[in-house]
Amino acid sequence: MALRGEFVAYYLILIVVNQVTFAQTNWTVGDLIRDGSMNILLLRPLPPVLDAVATELAGKGVFLLFVGPVTLGLSLLLKPELEWTMIGVMAFIPALILAWLLRFLWGYALALLAFWAARADALLALTDAAIFLLAGQVAPISLLPDLLRTFAVLLPFRYMLSFPVEVLMNRLDSTGLVLGFAMQGFWLVVALFASVALWHRGVRRYAAVGG
Amino acid sequence: MAKAQIVIEGLTKTYQTPVRDPGLGAALASLIKRRYCSVEAVRDVSFTLAEGERVALLGPNGAGKTTLLKMLAGLLRPTAGTASVAGFTPWERHYAYLRNISMVMGNKSQLLWDIPPLDSFTVLARIYDLPQPEFQAALDELVALLDLGPLLNSPVRNLSLGERMKCELVAALLHRPQILFLDEPTIGLDVSAQRRLRAFLDDYNRRHGVSFILTSHYMADVTALCDRVILIHQGSLLYDGSLRTLATRLAPFKLMRVTLNQALEYEFVAPPETELVEQTEDSITLRVARSATSTVAAQLLQQLPVADLVIEDAPIESVMDQIYTGGQL
Numbered sequence: 001m002a003l004r005g006e007f008v009a010y011y012l013i014l015i016v017v018n019q020v021t022f023a024q025t026n027w028t029v030g031d032l033i034r035d036g037s038m039n040i041l042l043l044r045p046l047p048p049v050l051d052a053v054a055t056e057l058a059g060k061g062v063f064l065l066f067v068g069p070v071t072l073g074l075s076l077l078l079k080p081e082l083e084w085t086m087i088g089v090m091a092f093i094p095a096l097i098l099a100w101l102l103r104f105l106w107g108y109a110l111a112l113l114a115f116w117a118a119r120a121d122a123l124l125a126l127t128d129a130a131i132f133l134l135a136g137q138v139a140p141i142s143l144l145p146d147l148l149r150t151f152a153v154l155l156p157f158r159y160m161l162s163f164p165v166e167v168l169m170n171r172l173d174s175t176g177l178v179l180g181f182a183m184q185g186f187w188l189v190v191a192l193f194a195s196v197a198l199w200h201r202g203v204r205r206y207a208a209v210g211g
Numbered sequence: 212m213a214k215a216q217i218v219i220e221g222l223t224k225t226y227q228t229p230v231r232d233p234g235l236g237a238a239l240a241s242l243i244k245r246r247y248c249s250v251e252a253v254r255d256v257s258f259t260l261a262e263g264e265r266v267a268l269l270g271p272n273g274a275g276k277t278t279l280l281k282m283l284a285g286l287l288r289p290t291a292g293t294a295s296v297a298g299f300t301p302w303e304r305h306y307a308y309l310r311n312i313s314m315v316m317g318n319k320s321q322l323l324w325d326i327p328p329l330d331s332f333t334v335l336a337r338i339y340d341l342p343q344p345e346f347q348a349a350l351d352e353l354v355a356l357l358d359l360g361p362l363l364n365s366p367v368r369n370l371s372l373g374e375r376m377k378c379e380l381v382a383a384l385l386h387r388p389q390i391l392f393l394d395e396p397t398i399g400l401d402v403s404a405q406r407r408l409r410a411f412l413d414d415y416n417r418r419h420g421v422s423f424i425l426t427s428h429y430m431a432d433v434t435a436l437c438d439r440v441i442l443i444h445q446g447s448l449l450y451d452g453s454l455r456t457l458a459t460r461l462a463p464f465k466l467m468r469v470t471l472n473q474a475l476e477y478e479f480v481a482p483p484e485t486e487l488v489e490q491t492e493d494s495i496t497l498r499v500a501r502s503a504t505s506t507v508a509a510q511l512l513q514q515l516p517v518a519d520l521v522i523e524d525a526p527i528e529s530v531m532d533q534i535y536t537g538g539q540l
Contacts, residue, residue, distance in 0.1 A: 036319065037319060039281075039286050039314075039316070039319060040319060040320075040321045042285070042286055042304070043284060043285070043286070043309060043312075043313070043314055043321075044309060044338055044339075045306035045307075045309040045310050045338065045339065046306070046338055204288060206286070206287070
């Protein structure tokens, strides 16, 4: 029975973390570039990425208003079992924030490819597929076959979703925890550099549709 | 003469546009090797603009007007040439520059669709770091000038196009820019909304000395707002000067409309130095060389059963059409 309770806890936390880290604006940034609405943002004295960040934060507030009660209802019904530890909770908060930043910046960098290609958002769909497979959605990482697990640990997708869940559920020993944060940090830096570089090159290229 | 605020020299913009043949095969091939063709949207354009001056950019669709405006607003980088606007190079997009300008695009909205304009204005006030009293003063003035009061609190999607355009202007002017780029601001508006918008721009320019560059296909906008016009054709500057001079230079003829009090029983033959524009059962319209106006008028009065005769300048629209289709002055 304990195993069932743990599974329930895992997936309930996964639902919430997925909602918190899902970057819905990445799907619209490409449209802004293609249809020329980016012009409006470029005319303002602040970095256009802040428009996406603001939309993200506002969206999170609204989504969580719904997801919160639903998760609460489900947990009353399904009786999850979770052993809290102080260190787990304390590590969970930064892991969650970094996961959102990573998922956001990774998606933002891909969305910026719209400066070059008309349908860059196909890559976002690919990312979602990878997250389904390698970020603990189809099954917890620890239950994946060896090869997939290796991919999951090395690629960035786990650190966008499953890692904070594993942290909160105490699934990691201290080495796993440190390595996890290191990988998360590494991919975050990669995504940040990619976004900045693509932005600067893209804006130079930007052909501002119409006229 | 006020000092020059906009100085552009040899501004040129060449777009690289991907091209491919229709069909799936060509689509796949273009994934591997893209072909581009160069489109010269703006070629070697130079002019200067003084503080507070109002200029219309004219030209047919695709002439390069919007490209030129976008370069000045910092949205596009030119392929060659230089521009200095209020001391800045626009496409470096310094925040100090962006605070000094505004661009209104008739076909793009900067208001958030689902919330009342007042909320969008408040966000803009934060973006431009406007202190509350300044924001309030600017807002009050614009609301009064544009007669906006009750609209401020309805969601933008419930506003009519004319009402929305007024709100766009408020959004563009809240931070009191010194230079305004107006890209077809009256597109799609009904005649009285157009007229109110023009009156507003005229008034606002006088009050605050804001310079503006306007593009519009409505000649009424141009005649009402701009003494100076810059004519662009296929990317090149064709004319820079007053609209009146352009019209007389281009239309060395007048239109003569004769209303007949009975139908003609014979075929009407246009006199020399005239051209028949239109003939109906009870009217004849001729294009007459300016120099021949009085002779032709006398002749017509003598020959035809005239009920009424009107002589007028060629409408500016037909003058423009002549340039756009002819491509030269």
